[in-house]
Amino acid sequence: MAKKPTAPIANPVAPEIYADRASAVALRGNVARITLASERSNEDNANIEAVVAGHIALSVRGFLHLYAQMQSVVSQMEASGLIKRPDAEAKKPTKPATKTVAKTAKKPARRKTAQTKKT
Numbered sequence: 001m002a003k004k005p006t007a008p009i010a011n012p013v014a015p016e017i018y019a020d021r022a023s024a025v026a027l028r029g030n031v032a033r034i035t036l037a038s039e040r041s042n043e044d045n046a047n048i049e050a051v052v053a054g055h056i057a058l059s060v061r062g063f064l065h066l067y068a069q070m071q072s073v074v075s076q077m078e079a080s081g082l083i084k085r086p087d088a089e090a091k092k093p094t095k096p097a098t099k100t101v102a103k104t105a106k107k108p109a110r111r112k113t114a115q116t117k118k119t
Helices: 060-080
Strands: 021-028 031-041 048-059
Touching: 021 048, 031 060, 048 060
Parallel strands: none
Antiparallel strands: 021 031, 031 048
């Protein structure tokens, strides 16, 4: 029988991190890692750059739970009209990017194999 998840205990001193985006998501072993980034600019707002705001490390199970919760929130945003789902035309798969490889090296010469002589 599966255990029910326990309700988290409120911690008023837990840090709250603001991020404009997730700059990286990776799976290393059994740990999903998310790097959060915020946009910052200089005084004249000329150069906007992304700065790491924090990291989240989750078990695979926790990551999948987060994914399900995020899907639920996206559905709520669509239902309220906050965002619109792209039409079917936008969902068509695009062609994969092709790599252009420069030919800088020649193919290695084949080795001649020694043939045994019949005596």
